[in-house]
Amino acid sequence: DASLSIRELAHANDVNGMVLTHSLQLAVSVDKDTPVREFGISASQLRDALVHLKEEGAASWSFLKYWMWPPLMLFALWWLWRGGIPAGGDGKKRKGWFPKRTYLASQLAVVVLFGFALGKAPNPMEGLVKVFKGTVGIYSDTPEKLLLLGYFSLLAIVGNKLICGWGCPFGALEELLYEFPALKKLKRKQLPFRMTMSIRTLLFVVFVLVVFGWVGGIEGMVIYHYVNPFNLFGFELALWTVALSVVAFLALSLVIYRPFCQLICPFGWYSWWLEKISLFGIRIHRGRCNDCGACAQVCPLEAAAGRLAGQALPADCFSCARCLRACPEDALAYGPRWRKP
Ligand code: SF4
Ligand code: SF4
Structure with a gap:
């Protein structure tokens, strides 16, 4: 009434x-x-x-996700570090290491379980946005929201962007669509990192200005709500901008690697910074690397090329294992960053 x-x-x-x-x-x-x-x-x-x-x-069952993510991340870490290499693995047969089907099967499970079965929330993007909403007084439990952001941050730090690459339902859906065997020539194009990072940064700045009411005058307004693709998992597509965004991101995923993650997602932007302090990640053995560029060719982003060139701040790496599988010299390994490969 x-x-x-x-x-x-x-x-x-x-x-x-x-x-x-x-x-x-x-x-x-x-x-x-x-x-x-x-x-x-x-x-x-x-x-x-x-x-x-x-x-x-x-959505009372959705809390189960908090218990399901850590074992999934541990499985991903184990698989990337050791589990994807067959016992007595011969470096020359490396193409069979880190089988793509294992990764894609886990991504499918993430879409079904963490997405359609358990609903749109919680998710990493929401984890970040809710802290800002809490700060302007939308929620009374801001410390709890901060704790949840800490939880997602930890899952991004333990392995390089691991929660994005392995645990996010919308990211997983984009990943599966990108693997769809069509339009292969177009897929070879990588978006320039400078462009993707600039767009994400600009959107994040606008988000902050709007959420605090400094622009628009409505405190707590979230620009990402109008293009939130996680709504798909709650079948909340009544808002036309959301419906259009979901269709656009899914269609673009056929030719561009994770377009929402690269261009829009605030958590994707934030977790790029966390990559710099991640505990596990891809390391390069300079003594073995012969600069053939195989890793840079298979990487869907500019991450492997940046790493090869020794850049201090390369593009996002989603721990997808494509480069691990491609290196003919056994010069790449996933492992603890504090130890030399
Ligand atoms: S960057 Fe992509 S994978 Fe990471 S939280 Fe955002 S949508 Fe999910
Ligand atoms: S292929 Fe690229 S995104 Fe995938 S793990 Fe290697 S560097 Fe990271």
């Missing part, structure tokens, strides 16, 4: 008043005792917002 105020509605529906205010796209500072229809909210808008909040709250 749109004649009720935020306070009354929150009480009657057992939802947080700030969250409801945000869900109705109102400024957090609005008077909570004024009937919502006086803010131009119609009964159907109110119903949609409440249904959405109820669904979020009802």
Whole structure:
């Protein structure tokens, strides 16, 4: 009933008043005792917002993801470090190491379990965005949100961008589409890292300006909500910009490696910084490397080329193992960064 105020509605529906205010796209500072229809909210808008909040709250099984991610990351670490190499593995038969089907099977499982089965939340992108929303007062449990961001950060640090490369349902869906055996010539093109990083950085700056209300005047407004592809896993595609984004990112994934991760995702941007302190990752044995460039050719980003050139800040590396499989000289290995390969 749109004649009720935020306070009354929150009480009657057992939802947080700030969250409801945000869900109705109102400024957090609005008077909570004024009937919502006086803010131009119609009964159907109110119903949609409440249904959405109820669904979020009802996604009670989604917490299971927090317990499922760590073993998945441990499996990925083990596989990249040792498990993908057959016992007594002969470097000359390296093409059979780190079998692609294992990686793709795990990605498929991530899409099904972490995405469609357990819903859109939690996810790494949301983990970052909610800290900012908490800071402007949308949530009352900002310390908890910070803890969750710490959790996702840890899963990105333990192995180079591991949560993105192995555990994110939308990233996994993009990965699977990129592997679809079509338009192979187009797939060879890598997006220039300078361009992708500039776009992501610019969007992040705009996000910060908007979420704090410095631009647009509505505190807590999140620009990423309008292009949030994780909505696909909750079948929340009523907003046309979201539906269009999902279709566009999925179509682009057929020819561009992880377009959402490279161009938009704030967690992808943030985890690029975390790569610099990651514990495990790809290391290059300079004594064995003959500069053939095989790794740079198979890498879908400029990461392997940057590493080969000795760049201090190469492009994102999603720990996908393509380069590990391709190196003919056994000069690449996944392992602890603090030890020489
Ligand atoms: S960068 Fe990609 S993989 Fe990482 S959280 Fe964002 S969507 Fe997921
Ligand atoms: S192929 Fe590129 S993205 Fe994949 S693990 Fe190697 S460097 Fe990283």
